[in-house]
Amino acid sequence: MAGGVPVARLAPPLTLLILLGPLTFGLAGTALPAFGFLPDLGGNHLTIAPFAELAAVPGIWRSAWLSVVIGLVTTLVALGAVAGFVASDLGTTGFARMRRMISPLLSVPHAAAAFGLAFLIAPSGLLMRLVSPWLTGLERPPDLLIVNDPMALTMMAGLIVKEIPFLFLVTLAALPQTRHAETMQLGRSLGYGRMATFAFLLWPPLYRQIRLAVFAVVAYATSVVDVALILGPHLPPTLPVRLIDWMNDPDLTARFLASAGALLQLAVTAAALVAWVGLERIGGWLVRLTRDRGLRLRRDWPVRLASRAVMLASVAVVFGGLAVLALWSVSGLWQFPDALPSAVSLRSWMQALPRLAAPLATTLAVAGLSTAIALVLTILCLEREYETGRGSGRGALLLIYLPLIVPQISFMFGLQVLSIRLGLHASFAALVLTHLVFVLPYVFLSLSDPWRAHDRRHDLIAAGLGMSRTRALIAIRLPMLTRAILTAAAVGFSVSVGQYLPTVLIGAGRLTTVTTEAVALAAGGNRRVIGVYAFLQAILPFFAFAIATAVPGLLFRNRRGLRV
Numbered sequence: 001m002a003g004g005v006p007v008a009r010l011a012p013p014l015t016l017l018i019l020l021g022p023l024t025f026g027l028a029g030t031a032l033p034a035f036g037f038l039p040d041l042g043g044n045h046l047t048i049a050p051f052a053e054l055a056a057v058p059g060i061w062r063s064a065w066l067s068v069v070i071g072l073v074t075t076l077v078a079l080g081a082v083a084g085f086v087a088s089d090l091g092t093t094g095f096a097r098m099r100r101m102i103s104p105l106l107s108v109p110h111a112a113a114a115f116g117l118a119f120l121i122a123p124s125g126l127l128m129r130l131v132s133p134w135l136t137g138l139e140r141p142p143d144l145l146i147v148n149d150p151m152a153l154t155m156m157a158g159l160i161v162k163e164i165p166f167l168f169l170v171t172l173a174a175l176p177q178t179r180h181a182e183t184m185q186l187g188r189s190l191g192y193g194r195m196a197t198f199a200f201l202l203w204p205p206l207y208r209q210i211r212l213a214v215f216a217v218v219a220y221a222t223s224v225v226d227v228a229l230i231l232g233p234h235l236p237p238t239l240p241v242r243l244i245d246w247m248n249d250p251d252l253t254a255r256f257l258a259s260a261g262a263l264l265q266l267a268v269t270a271a272a273l274v275a276w277v278g279l280e281r282i283g284g285w286l287v288r289l290t291r292d293r294g295l296r297l298r299r300d301w302p303v304r305l306a307s308r309a310v311m312l313a314s315v316a317v318v319f320g321g322l323a324v325l326a327l328w329s330v331s332g333l334w335q336f337p338d339a340l341p342s343a344v345s346l347r348s349w350m351q352a353l354p355r356l357a358a359p360l361a362t363t364l365a366v367a368g369l370s371t372a373i374a375l376v377l378t379i380l381c382l383e384r385e386y387e388t389g390r391g392s393g394r395g396a397l398l399l400i401y402l403p404l405i406v407p408q409i410s411f412m413f414g415l416q417v418l419s420i421r422l423g424l425h426a427s428f429a430a431l432v433l434t435h436l437v438f439v440l441p442y443v444f445l446s447l448s449d450p451w452r453a454h455d456r457r458h459d460l461i462a463a464g465l466g467m468s469r470t471r472a473l474i475a476i477r478l479p480m481l482t483r484a485i486l487t488a489a490a491v492g493f494s495v496s497v498g499q500y501l502p503t504v505l506i507g508a509g510r511l512t513t514v515t516t517e518a519v520a521l522a523a524g525g526n527r528r529v530i531g532v533y534a535f536l537q538a539i540l541p542f543f544a545f546a547i548a549t550a551v552p553g554l555l556f557r558n559r560r561g562l563r564v
Contacts, residue, residue, distance in 0.1 A: 008387060011380030015440065018377070019403055022415055022437050027266075027406075029414025033259035038417070041252055050260035057257075059236035064268050066152055067239045071222030071272040074156050076279070077310070078163040079214060082171055084307025087198030088300075090180060098311060099172065105165040105318050107490070107541035109498035111519055114158045114230040115534040116321015118147045119328060119527065121154065124336050126324050132337035141336050148234050155231040155238075159224065161314040163217050167210070168311075173449060174209035178202060195304065196297040199287050212397060216404040218276050222269045223407035226500035226515070230522045239265055240409050247413060247505070259413055266410040273405075322538055328531030348528040356514070356536065363513040363540065365428070366503075367496035370435040374443040374492050375485065381444070382451045383473060400441045408438075408501050416505045426508040434502040443492040450484035482555065486548035494541035514540070 032038065036047035054060060089095040120126050124141035132138040147154050180202055187197025207214075228238045236242070243265060246258035290297070328334075332343030415434065416425070424430040454477060462472040478485070503516050518533035 008380045008384040011377055011384055015377045015381055015444075016399065018433070018436060019399065019440060022434065023403055023406060023411055025418050026411030026413070026415035029417045030259050030262045030411060031414070033256050033413075033417070034263045036256060038255065038259075040421075041255060043256065050256040053257050054260045054264060057242075060239075060242070060261075060264075063236045063239040063242055064264060066233070066236075067222045067265070067268050068272045068275065070152055070156055070159070070238065071218045071269070072275055072279070074159040074163060074221040075214060075218045075276065077156075078160045078167055078217065081160075081164055081307050081310035081314070082167045083198070083203065084195070084303055085168075085311045086171055086175075087195045087203075088304035088307055090175075090184060090198075094308075098315075099168075101315050102165050102168055102311070104542070104545065105162075105315065106169055107494045107545050108162070108318055108322070108538050109494070109515060109541065110159075110162050110224070111226045111230060111498065111500060111515055112325070112534045112538035113162045113318050113321060114227045115518070115522075115530060116325050116538075117154070117158045117161070117317055118231060119324040119531075120317065120321050122147050126320075126339075129337050129339045138337060147231055150233045150235065152231075152233050152238070155227060155233070157317075158227055158231045159221050160310075161317045163221070164311065164314040165318075167213065167217065170210045170213040171206065174206055177209055178205050180206075190296075191298070192296045193298040193300040195300040196290075196295070200291045203287075204284075212401045212405070215273060215276070216401055218272050219269050219405045219407055222272045223265055223409050225409065226519045229519055239268060240407075243409055243413075244501075244504070247416075255413075255417075262410045262413045265407050269407045269410070322535065325531045325535040325538065328527045329535050331528060331531075348532050352529060352532045356517075356533070359512045359514050359517050360536070362431075362507075362511055363497060363515070366432055366435055366511075366513065367493045367540075369432050370439045370496050371443065371489050371492035373432075373436055374440040375447075375489055377440065378444045378447050378488070379451075379478075379485070382448060383469075386451075387469065400444055403437050404441055412501055412505045419506060425506070426510040428511065431503065431506050431511050434506045435496045435499055438499060438502070439492040439495050442495045443488045446488035446491045447481075447484055450481060454481060483548070483552040486551055487545075490541070490544040490548040493544040497537065497540050 033041075033043065034050055036043045036045060036049055085098065086095075089098070118125070122128075122141075123144050123146060128136070128138070128141065136142075183201045184194070184197055187201050188194070192200065223240050225240045225244055228241045229244075232238050232241060237245075239261065243258055243261045246254045246261060249258075327341070329348055330344050330346060331341035332345045332347075334341035412434075419425045419427075419430050458476055458480070459469075459472050462476055467475070497513070498515060499513075500515050500519055503511065503513050507513075507516070514533060514537045518530065518537050521530045521533060524530070
């Protein structure tokens with residue numbers, strides 16, 4: 001097929017510029033103030049004084065250590081549950097049911113899931129109400145520090161239930177690239193248990209496919225801000241929360257301390273990734289040791305039951321939390337230990353709607369525009385790949401994952417300083433561009449596999465009929481890939497809706513979204529208002545996925561081949 005899409009050749013360099021430009025300038029803008037150089041605030045010489053001040057902050061090393069532990073424990077438990085469940089149930093009807101149940105959870109923002117968990121397990125939460133007073137004998141909430149506990153157990157639980165859907169769906173995407181059915185059958189025929197077959201034969205090539213996604217989970221868990229504000233400890237808080245406090249300090253000289261802390265966060269995430277690589281080596285050594293000793297591990301039912309229990313618990317917690325958020329948003333008087341509110345009212349919604357209008361409009365506009373730009377760039381990049389016949393290698397995949405692996409807080413500070421100097425601070429364009437940095441990787445990863453799996457014979461037929469590449473793209477490939485494109489758009493929309501830190505720093509409080517408003521309410525005690533904001537934040541991505549599911553069915557209701 002002669003010719004090509006004219007602008008497709010510009011898409012790859014433009015995409016790399018959007019992904020790596022803010023990252024590079026942001027890190028530079030963070031590093032210079034960390035070493036005392038920020039002329040606007042009187043820092044005209046390089047110095048290590050900010051690091052000395054950082055080292056003297058009480059509890060700073062505990063905060064850093066806590067962030068490392070959160071990242072490692074969250075990833076280890078979530079990945080272990082996913083791997084155990086895939087090993088135990090791959091190819092069964094239970095596996096298909098779990099896939100249908102857990103897929104919608106990917107769209108739930110982390111903050112909404114954290115609020116839901118808090119409303120479930122708090123001393124006055126729904127679970128305690130369901131067993132009081134008939135089982136516990138309690139007529140008032142117990143004096144227990146469950147949410148915001150000093151060991152961050154609740155925070156890790158909240159992250160685990162949200163990372164399980166992500167890792168599960170990434171694993172599902174990687175499975176077709178392995179001969180999993182034949183491999184599992186081979187191991188079973190040699191007398192090995194399901195878990196042993198999976199660990200010895202299938203897991204090594206499968207893990208290589210999802211390794212960068214696992215690194216992204218480690219990095220996110222060590223540097224997350226919104227979940228830490230909602231569920232994390234307070235004395236001392238995690239390192240990212242401290243950085244936000246310093247960045248918002250009225251004393252502008254605290255920016256030097258915040259920048260030094262941001263570089264410490266980068267080192268903390270790097271240390272967690274190095275530790276994770278060490279755990280990979282230890283895990284590989286244990287697998288080889290077990291395999292070489294000829295252990296077949298047929299009695300693996302305790303591990304299989306445990307992995308199923310964790311997967312089911314993650315589904316129950318997220319859906320249960322969303323139900324509690326919805327219930328609190330319409331509740332009237334609801335005293336402890338009543339299991340249900342004594343009255344239902346839309347008063348909270350009616351009072352919140354006027355204040356919600358501006359944040360909701362910003363949320364929809366930023367998410368819609370950033371997703372649209374990400375879709376166009378992704379389609380053009382994949383079209384260029386299609387034209388040249390050169391697929392993206394491991395290096396290109398690493399560049400796509402880089403904004404997800406580098407902690408947001410480590411380069412967003414520098415990006416904020418840069419936006420101020422350029423006069424773009426708190427501008428709509430800057431906010432869209434910032435969201436695009438994080439939306440684009442998810443859209444690309446969601447759309448790349450379906451695009452590459454497209455049968456090229458359709459394009460050969462189009463070429464035989466005299467169609468140009470551009471016309472074939474518009475008239476054939478895009479319609480045939482409508483479902484995949486809309487699904488990728490829904491993923492990108494969900495990612496944008498859930499962005500907290502970029503919106504806070506670049507929006508500067510003047511451009512607020514539903515997410516930033518919901519997290520800001522975490523310090524308050526009005527569960528009805530929190531329920532309204534958090535539930536609205538959660539259902540926006542559901543609407544996006546519902547549209548992605550319904551539109552192709554309506555468009556192609558008379559075309560049987562495109563309804564699949």
